Amino acid sequence: MKGLKLRIDSIFNSSESRDEKLQKICQLLRNEIPHYDWVGFYFNNGEKPELKLGPYSGAPTDHVIIPFGKGICGQVAVTDKTFVVPDVMVEDNYLSCSIQTKSEIVVPIFKDCENIGQIDIDSHQIDPFTENDVELLKYVCEKVSKFY
Numbered sequence: 001m002k003g004l005k006l007r008i009d010s011i012f013n014s015s016e017s018r019d020e021k022l023q024k025i026c027q028l029l030r031n032e033i034p035h036y037d038w039v040g041f042y043f044n045n046g047e048k049p050e051l052k053l054g055p056y057s058g059a060p061t062d063h064v065i066i067p068f069g070k071g072i073c074g075q076v077a078v079t080d081k082t083f084v085v086p087d088v089m090v091e092d093n094y095l096s097c098s099i100q101t102k103s104e105i106v107v108p109i110f111k112d113c114e115n116i117g118q119i120d121i122d123s124h125q126i127d128p129f130t131e132n133d134v135e136l137l138k139y140v141c142e143k144v145s146k147f148y
């Protein structure tokens with residue numbers, strides 16, 4: 001975990017553009033963590049009450065725009081709370097990207113106490129996420145908020 005955080009730090013400290021950094025973070029997390037099968041960022045779409053897909057790593061998704069309140073991501077935009085879904089089959093308010101996805105975690109990104117977006121992870125495993133994932137993803141989100 002410490003080695004991974006150092007690699008995360010070096011991406012954020014590089015001179016690349018914001019989107020290049022976010023893209024590399026997605027790739028790094030997906031490559032290094034076996035239960036991360038899709039990793040992506042969503043950000044608030046200007047003043048509209050919706051999220052817009054940012055950089056991601058994994059299969060293309062139809063959910064490029066997600067209205068606030070819809071799906072796991074849309075709910076996190078409203079509640080401001082990390083949402084761990086051990087089994088997506090039991091969620092009513094869920095937007096399916098792939099039939100392979102079994103579980104999901106979404107962690108909000110705060111800038112000056114305002115929820116500006118989120119990191120979203122899909123997994124092909126049931127119930128794989130632990131406190132370690134929450135801690136790592138909060139670390140990433142705090143870094144994102146510093147240069148956003």
Ligand code: SME
Binds near residue numbers: 038
């Ligand atoms: N499953 C998400 C939609 C985004 S995809 O996972 C990439 C949701 O329910 O909000």
